[in-house]
Amino acid sequence: MAPSTEQPETPPRRRPGGRTARVRAQVLDAVLAELGEHGYDGLTMEAVAARSGVHRATVYRRWGDVGGLLADVLDAASDDAWRPPDTGSLTGDLAALNQEIQDAMAARPSVMAALIAASFRSEKAERAQRRLWEDRYTRCEIVVDRAVQRGDLPPGTDARRLLIAATAPLYHQLVLLRTAPDPDLPAHAARTAALAAAAGAFAPGERHGKDPAKF
Amino acid sequence: MAPSTEQPETPPRRRPGGRTARVRAQVLDAVLAELGEHGYDGLTMEAVAARSGVHRATVYRRWGDVGGLLADVLDAASDDAWRPPDTGSLTGDLAALNQEIQDAMAARPSVMAALIAASFRSEKAERAQRRLWEDRYTRCEIVVDRAVQRGDLPPGTDARRLLIAATAPLYHQLVLLRTAPDPDLPAHAARTAALAAAAGAFAPGERHGKDPAKF
Numbered sequence: 001m002a003p004s005t006e007q008p009e010t011p012p013r014r015r016p017g018g019r020t021a022r023v024r025a026q027v028l029d030a031v032l033a034e035l036g037e038h039g040y041d042g043l044t045m046e047a048v049a050a051r052s053g054v055h056r057a058t059v060y061r062r063w064g065d066v067g068g069l070l071a072d073v074l075d076a077a078s079d080d081a082w083r084p085p086d087t088g089s090l091t092g093d094l095a096a097l098n099q100e101i102q103d104a105m106a107a108r109p110s111v112m113a114a115l116i117a118a119s120f121r122s123e124k125a126e127r128a129q130r131r132l133w134e135d136r137y138t139r140c141e142i143v144v145d146r147a148v149q150r151g152d153l154p155p156g157t158d159a160r161r162l163l164i165a166a167t168a169p170l171y172h173q174l175v176l177l178r179t180a181p182d183p184d185l186p187a188h189a190a191r192t193a194a195l196a197a198a199a200g201a202f203a204p205g206e207r208h209g210k211d212p213a214k215f
Numbered sequence: 216m217a218p219s220t221e222q223p224e225t226p227p228r229r230r231p232g233g234r235t236a237r238v239r240a241q242v243l244d245a246v247l248a249e250l251g252e253h254g255y256d257g258l259t260m261e262a263v264a265a266r267s268g269v270h271r272a273t274v275y276r277r278w279g280d281v282g283g284l285l286a287d288v289l290d291a292a293s294d295d296a297w298r299p300p301d302t303g304s305l306t307g308d309l310a311a312l313n314q315e316i317q318d319a320m321a322a323r324p325s326v327m328a329a330l331i332a333a334s335f336r337s338e339k340a341e342r343a344q345r346r347l348w349e350d351r352y353t354r355c356e357i358v359v360d361r362a363v364q365r366g367d368l369p370p371g372t373d374a375r376r377l378l379i380a381a382t383a384p385l386y387h388q389l390v391l392l393r394t395a396p397d398p399d400l401p402a403h404a405a406r407t408a409a410l411a412a413a414a415g416a417f418a419p420g421e422r423h424g425k426d427p428a429k430f
Contacts, residue, residue: 116391120335126393133392164384164392165407169376171391172383176331177348178341192380192408192416199410201403 026052027059028076031069036109040118043069067122074115074128078135083142090147091187091194094166097140098186101167105174106181116175137163153197156204165201166193241267242274243291246284251324255333258284282337289330289343293350298357305362306402306409309381312355313401316382320389321396331390352378368412371419380416381408 030052034043043066049056063069085096104112119129137160144159169189173179196202245267249258258281264271278284300311319327334344352375359374384404388394411417 117335120332130393161384161403161407164387165380165404168383168387169379171387172379175391176386177379178345188376188416189380192376192411195414195416196407196411199414201407201410 023054023058023062024072024076027054027063027069028073030054031073032111035070035073035114035118036111039109039114040066040070040121043118045069065122065124067118067124070115070118070122070125071128074125074132077132082136082139084140086146090143090152090197091190093143093146094163094190094193095187097143098167098170098190101170102174102181102186105170113175147197154200154203157197158202158204162193162197162202165196166190238269238273238277239287239291242269242278242284243288245269246288247326250285250288250329250333251326254324254329255281255285255336258333260284280337280339282333282339285330285333285337285340286343289340289347292347297351297354299355301361305358305367305412306405308358308361309378309405309408310402312358313382313385313405316385317389317396317401320385328390362412369418372412373417373419377408377412377417380411381405 027048030048031043034047034051038047045059045063045066046056048069049059052059059069063072085093085100087093087096104110115125115129119126140163141159144153144157144162147153148155148157166189169192170185173185174181242263245263246258249262249266253262260274260278260281261271263284264274267274274284278287300308300315302308302311319325330340330344334341355378356374359368359372359377362368363370363372381404384407385400388400389396
């Protein structure tokens, strides 16, 4: 991190790490607010600098461009303590997870929707979005681990495939098909994935060697 | 459609409908070629006009902007005679459909990937992409109808939900997570949806009234 000599509003006696972290928080909060209000097309380095109260030269030097700002927002999102819901059942956990996704996407303004859209505009944002999704799916694997521990699923169940099967219909409807949020979909997609799991769709060895046309 | 007086290369004796259709085909072919080679960011009205051999004033007047070009490409895609594969089994049909999706997305250059990305950049392209997806999912409902007729699924099965459950993991991986194509995924996602369908996930009445936490 470069020093922030252009910030007269920051007392020089504070230690650099604290100031660096504080400047980052101010700027990322401003990005989220601007993104939520104006979307990717309304996001500018100038507006973020003005809103954050951080000198524009600092914003340019440290984040480079709008893609750099978005990438840092996404990376910062991985720093939280988020854990998937723990409801006591596989279907319940997946339904609660899907409800979180649907609520985040349906929020007006939706920062999540703006960030996903931005990942189609900026390679930096795309890479950061991929890192964030990887982080989230990795954290969600505990949902499947718990189901295995309860004896509801066989050991070796393909957690990632199960999680993607459960959540993909939400993203498909909301991000790609852009249909209005369906209040039944979070629970239904969860139940569908759980029924498939109970039927062995994600069991060890299921991945290879099957001829789908023969099923 | 406005007359195309700026096209000295077109003999004036041809009838307007034929010329209009021919101009459209030339321009849309040029859009696909430019999009495949350069992606959305490389797509310009000037390049499309130059490549198509159609006068730039005609291109501007008739399509307005890049979003208008993309929207027309998407609308033209619905004019084809595409039908979903008919393999004799639900899983086979869904796997073949998923393979078509994966092949189209994995093509280099991928026009499909460029068009989806463009739908995050242009409202006209977004609306046209939604119309195309609606058209494709409607055409695919025959896959579920055939399974019902064979007695493999109960009458009243929710075809749209089943189709989205089967195809969403493909789009999620390729468009949003942007992972490398997984050669097993088309068949696996198809089989997962078919197993869930066999377990009643898309049966009539399944949509409402279930408490997922109790499953």
